[in-house]
Amino acid sequence: MTRAEPFPASLTYLLLPSLEDMAAVRDLLEAYRRIPAILDEIRRKHGLGANVVALTTLGYQPVRDATGLPARLVTLGIRDLAQASGIDPATIVSMPLDDKLFAVKGVSAIALTTLDGRRTMPYRFEGYGDPWHGASPARLVVGEDALTIQAGVTITVPQETKTMPETILTRVGRIIGGLSNAALDTVEDRNGLAIAQQALREIDDVIEEARRDLGKVKAEDHRLNARRGQLEAELKALGDKLETALSTGHEDLARAGIARQIDLESQIEAVDSSLASVAERHEAATKAVQAALAARRDAEHRISLIEQPKGRGDDPLADYNDDAARTGKLERSLRAIDRVTGTASSPAEASLVDLDRLHRDQAIEQRLAALKRNRSS
Incomplete structure (x- = not known):
């Protein structure tokens, strides 16, 4: 048997986006910043406070139509901003995420949903932090020069090593x-x-x-x-x-x-x-x-x-x-x-077979050329 002890924690991924990726994320943030004004109008019109259920029912479609945000981000965003009234959009620098909006693709890349579809970008794991208290599973934080994802995780420490199936x-x-x-x-x-x-x-x-x-x-x-x-x-x-x-x-x-x-x-x-x-x-x-x-x-x-x-x-x-x-x-x-x-x-x-041979031939020629350059330099 394998016994594991859970340790609630947070971890941070530092994304390494291209200029196009960063522009797409900033467009996503600008669209997200429009949610508070739409919710304030719904509160005024219907006399609502911070009723998440009512705001989601009445606000989902107006937010979706006005912002073009992914459906899941609309739902998470309304829940995230339901308690805030009269908030300055410029102060919003992060957005809630879940496994429908981002996914870790192995040890080198993360896929993130934006206004124009999924974008895959490399990342660097920055380590674990304090226990996670966020209402959503993760948050995307957009800084001036940095782009990070902070997520809640449960660390398991196995007491015995389990044999993994051979791939x-x-x-x-x-x-x-x-x-x-x-x-x-x-x-x-x-x-x-x-x-x-x-x-x-x-x-x-x-x-x-x-x-x-x-x-x-x-x-x-x-x-x-x-x-x-x-x-x-x-x-x-x-x-x-x-x-x-x-x-x-x-x-x-x-x-x-x-x-x-x-x-x-x-x-x-x-x-x-x-x-x-x-x-x-x-x-x-x-x-x-x-x-x-x-x-x-x-x-x-x-x-x-x-x-x-x-x-x-x-x-x-x-x-x-x-x-x-x-x-x-x-x-x-x-x-x-x-x-x-x-x-x-x-x-x-x-x-x-032909594709493999073509790929190998190209790699051989490239390495041969590199060897010749090194010898002549």
Whole structure:
């Protein structure tokens, strides 16, 4: 069993935006600063105080129409500013966030929702701070020269280490480690040949698994995009129906239509979040295929060194650039996998080998040119 102790805390991400990213965030803040004036007008008109429920019901659509803010930010913003009356917009330098408005994309980037869609920008983790007391899960703080996200977290300290499942990339890493530590040390031994050949068989399994993952990801991407199109079409049609209801005096129908509009917008945001996740999985699966192709080239090279007559294997770089032969072997291997599994490679999948070779060729030429420049300087 794993026992964990929670420690409520806050953490800070320092974003590193481009000029375009910073401009988009400042536009978002300017739109957000218009919320207090709209809420003050609703309070005056309806005699309200700091009633969050009433202000959200009456203010959501006017705020959304006037500012163009994302639906979730409108809801969080009304809740955030409901207690404030007569506030100076210039004093507002932060906005509430939740997991629909920002997402940490691994160790190097954060995706943030702005007026013109999601923007991904690098960040630097600044560390943990005092316990988090914010009403929202996080806040975006816009300074003169700095852009930070402060978020509430629960730190868990496990008492025992839990074994994590092996991913495709870690499997490739293990295979590469085996080739480096075993096959190289036994290059004069027939055992080295057996190890390298076993690595080839395992790499073929990895390639097939990565291909299947790519197929599933592409199918999910198609399904989500189709659903998003349906939701957008319904949302667009609903706008015309609302105009008709209001023009004919049917406010009850318009109210029901607005409720449906809010639901549709929430669903679209959820689908967009899923599409972002699918894009990350597609990138990971593609990297796994590229890593497996590189590992296979290395394994075949080790085998060729072991099988060479003594006296020809002294140079570890000998014949390593024989890409045509290795590509042919790899394509034959992929066709063999197709025959065993009954799945046919799509044109896009078949081009992975060519794409990988093109990428490697460009990287080789760039590094060669850099080496020449260093020698001449």
